[in-house]
Amino acid sequence: MSVRPFGDRAFLIELEQRIDLPIIDTARSIADEWERRGLGDTIPAYASVVLEFDPARTSWKDAAVVAEALAAEPPGATAAAAGRLIEIPTIYDGPDLAETAARSGLAVPELVALHSGREYRAFFLGFMPGLAYCGMLDPQIDAPRLAAPRARVPAGTVAVANGQTIVYPVDSPGGWRLIGRTELKTFDPAREPAALIRAGDRLRFVSR
Amino acid sequence: MMRIATPGLRATIQDRGRFGHARAGIPPAGPADPVAFAAALDLAGCAPDDAAIEIIGLPFTFRCDDRRVVAATGRDVRLRTRGPVPGWTSVLARPGEEVIVEGSSRTRFAYVAVSGGPALPRVLGSRATYLAAALGPMPRPLAAGDELPLGPSDAGVEAAGRHIRPPEYGGVARAIAGPHDARFADESVARFFSVTFTVLPESDRMGLRLAGAPLPGPTDDLLTCGIVAGAVQVPRGGAPIVLLADHQTTGGYPIIATVIRDDLGIVAQAAAGEYLRFDRVTPGGPYRSA
Numbered sequence: 001m002s003v004r005p006f007g008d009r010a011f012l013i014e015l016e017q018r019i020d021l022p023i024i025d026t027a028r029s030i031a032d033e034w035e036r037r038g039l040g041d042t043i044p045a046y047a048s049v050v051l052e053f054d055p056a057r058t059s060w061k062d063a064a065v066v067a068e069a070l071a072a073e074p075p076g077a078t079a080a081a082a083g084r085l086i087e088i089p090t091i092y093d094g095p096d097l098a099e100t101a102a103r104s105g106l107a108v109p110e111l112v113a114l115h116s117g118r119e120y121r122a123f124f125l126g127f128m129p130g131l132a133y134c135g136m137l138d139p140q141i142d143a144p145r146l147a148a149p150r151a152r153v154p155a156g157t158v159a160v161a162n163g164q165t166i167v168y169p170v171d172s173p174g175g176w177r178l179i180g181r182t183e184l185k186t187f188d189p190a191r192e193p194a195a196l197i198r199a200g201d202r203l204r205f206v207s208r
Numbered sequence: 209m210m211r212i213a214t215p216g217l218r219a220t221i222q223d224r225g226r227f228g229h230a231r232a233g234i235p236p237a238g239p240a241d242p243v244a245f246a247a248a249l250d251l252a253g254c255a256p257d258d259a260a261i262e263i264i265g266l267p268f269t270f271r272c273d274d275r276r277v278v279a280a281t282g283r284d285v286r287l288r289t290r291g292p293v294p295g296w297t298s299v300l301a302r303p304g305e306e307v308i309v310e311g312s313s314r315t316r317f318a319y320v321a322v323s324g325g326p327a328l329p330r331v332l333g334s335r336a337t338y339l340a341a342a343l344g345p346m347p348r349p350l351a352a353g354d355e356l357p358l359g360p361s362d363a364g365v366e367a368a369g370r371h372i373r374p375p376e377y378g379g380v381a382r383a384i385a386g387p388h389d390a391r392f393a394d395e396s397v398a399r400f401f402s403v404t405f406t407v408l409p410e411s412d413r414m415g416l417r418l419a420g421a422p423l424p425g426p427t428d429d430l431l432t433c434g435i436v437a438g439a440v441q442v443p444r445g446g447a448p449i450v451l452l453a454d455h456q457t458t459g460g461y462p463i464i465a466t467v468i469r470d471d472l473g474i475v476a477q478a479a480a481g482e483y484l485r486f487d488r489v490t491p492g493g494p495y496r497s498a
């Protein structure tokens with residue numbers, strides 16, 4: 001565990017260097033507590049959390065003391081962190097579906113059954129508005145990132161890579177394997193909150 | 209009403225940024241040069257959370273229907289109304305008078321603020337534009353013929369002629385080592401703070417790309433972590449990228465150092481082919497250059 005300065009108005013707490021649910025929950029609990037104290041924005045990820053502060057309101061020293069204390073004794077996940085269950089109605093017809101099934105030694109219906117047959121956890125949101133990293137995939141699904149990312153992946157595309165699954169929230173470039181699509185809008189700036197999925201939520205893809 | 213006649217290459221509505229949404233993956237957006245932006249607002253008599261216009265590729269020309277205090281800032285930026293007006297100076301624009309924002313070949317981001325400010329609704333708490341996800345009340349670059357409603361302004365003669373000293377653009381930006389400096393060889397960190405980099409033309413609002421001495425980084429992959437503006441990412445291959453206003457909220461490249469907020473504008477305004485060096489400052493400040 002380490003607490004490192006991240007510029008002149010943030011700290012980065014690094015807990016570990018592996019993907020594991022209790023560590024993800026710990027990172028989020030630190031973020032929640034920092035925000036509850038009104039110190040500033042946070043960005044929790046797999047095993048780290050960025051804690052921002054405003055030097056005009058909180059001195060670097062005071063912020064450092066709180067960051068160190070939270071890192072040494074994380075508040076721990078609360079009951080509220082259990083998350084909601086979100087169902088993602090999915091049409092499995094993505095351009096990488098057949099190839100991903102083949103390289104996993106699976107028939108397409110088998111891959112669909114594996115992908116839609118388990119509940120995932122939303123680890124954290126990042127990279128683009130509303131994008132939730134969810135996992136873990138059934139280890140039978142062999143899905144390394146594509147060697148050459150696509151220039152444009154449409155919003156609503158369901159994709160897999162490296163043991164995780166996502167729904168592309170907006171049109172964007174992307175290197176994940178595209179296996180399906182959903183009509184569900186996972187990001188809508190006119191909605192409050194704009195991001196459909198929150199960290200900690202449980203996800204299930206339902207084949208349509 | 210503010211009427212846009214010549215929109216420049218890409219002009220967007222920005223306020224100081226969209227905060228409180230990083231956990232939903234939403235970048236802060238806002239000005240690439242926060243110091244110049246804040247100065248423009250101040251000079252035009254706007255509040256710190258008002259909006260102004262960021263312009264890439266001058267000239268930018270507009271008219272206002274009624275009398276307004278106007279100010280333009282940025283690197284090598286100046287105004288022309290009835291006569292030339294230096295940048296970083298407030299001026300009274302008469303009703304219907306043409307205002308031209310001009311720069312030099314070194315200008316990358318110019319800011320123009322008008323008293324009253326664009327009266328646009330906030331989207332997710334902010335008027336900042338993030339083009340990649342079409343976020344903001346005006347989620348596209350401004351075009352010739354656009355009409356922006358303005359908030360009330362009691363612009364008086366006494367507001368004109370104020371001046372703010374621009375920062376010294378070009379050359380050196382102050383940065384704090386880390387957060388991933390311990391994952392680099394000591395020589396890499398020392399080299400980062402001593403060599404001179406060259407700015408590459410691929411730079412944009414997302415980040416400034418640099419060429420220079422390679423900085424060998426960690427050989428093992430890093431878990432994706434959160435990011436703040438000013439972070440200097442070192443991808444494999446060792447050419448650093450300094451992240452700016454439109455940076456993604458998370459990333460997987462190791463971060464060797466982070467530019468302090470007051471110097472983000474110096475980074476953002478560095479033009480392609482120019483040199484940039486990083487001065488190491490101690491966390492906690494005061495941030496005096498060595």
